Amino acid sequence: MKTVSEYNDMFGQETLHPLVSIINFTDAGVLMNRPMNLGFFSILFKTERVCPIKYGRNDYDYQAGTLLFIGPGQVMSFEEDGTEHRPKGYALVFHPDLLRGTYLGQHIKDYNFFSYDIHEALHLSEEEKRSVVENFKKIEYELKRSIDKHSKKLIVSNIELFLNYCVRFYDRQFTTRDYSGSGIVEKFDNLLHEYLNSEKLQDKGLPTVAYFADGFHLSANYFGDVVKKETGKTALEYIQGKLVDIAKEKMFDGRRSISEIAFELGFKYPQHFTRFFKNQVGFTPNEYRSLN
Incomplete structure (x- = not known):
């Protein structure tokens, strides 16, 4: 899957921008259970499962909500019983071409979590989950406006802000998870x-x-x-x-x-x-x- 529009089509969603999309899985179609090799960045915010996590030094509520980061060229799949999967949550996907000529494009490799393993997902507290949704809404707001000369800068800036929040959240996770510190x-x-x-x-x-x-x-x-x-x-x-x-x-x-x-x-x-x-x-x- 090379383009954002292909990803949107899979979920029956309209493509508002050719290089970036926010998908609310509640309104999306069914995803067939098959491996996918994505040609763009994908961030999945899963809300449908209880995620029991052993607490570390501090107590955080991880009971629902994980962020999974997938870089271009990585293969993802849903291991489910049956042949189809209807996820709940959100997805932020953006193509590397969106970042060309931007500060984020020069530093995207600094965000190591795009190459973490699937079991190293980011487990969010309630406050962090609200922050994620707010960031997604800011990006979605720009996507629903008519594209103009400011669109790219504002969208990329909001994605960079969101990724920097994720760096902060991972720093907290490194401290609180049992195997860390x-x-x-x-x-x-x-x-x-x-x-x-x-x-x-x-x-x-x-x-x-x-x-x-x-x-x-x-x-x-x-x-x-x-x-x-x-x-x-x-x-x-x-x-x-x-x-x-x-x-x-x-x-x-x-x-x-x-x-x-x-x-x-x-x-x-x-x-x-x-x-x-x-x-x-x-x-x-x-x-x-x-x-x-």
Whole structure:
């Protein structure tokens, strides 16, 4: 499905703008249960299901309302009993062409939640749900007006405002969900320590963010955002920092050559280790060893 108008046609909705649409599923037709590969951004606000969520440090009411973000090229489907699905809620869809030449177009990749897994949806509090509906209504208001020279700027600005609210809501979720916060960072730190002090470095090479995210059953982007929320560093920066600490410690053993240390740390070539170390520390390994 490449165009917004195709999406509108599937639900029996009029296309008010060729590049963006708001759909109220209450007024929409039945969606057949089949996989769809979308050529545009899709944000689904589901209201029909109770979503039992274990609470974290604070209590929020997640009992109805989740936001699911789908980027262009991703495949979505509804797993239902039977052959058709009548969702309840709203959808905001917008084509990448809408964002061409705008600030949001340059920074859309900064909104990592478009590449989160489906089980990492945004679970909303009652107040947040009201905010989502208000934002959708602002966009819908512009769509129902005649298109003029101001339409694109106002629509894109409202979408950007909505996405920034979602960043705030996800920050809250990172804090309140049971698996987030210091708990996940502490476990990550323990797993990383175990990895860096085992033969995994030689067997599997340098640790990756995806490796640890998989251990928590999270996407790499979601996992990285949780770590950054708590530590101020990306997961990759956190891994690299620990790797540098171990490398510095090994430097003080004069019996080891730089090449040996590089191989022990999982680098295939000593020059790669030298380049990495200098980028992180400001000195080459030999310079650092001499200074200390």
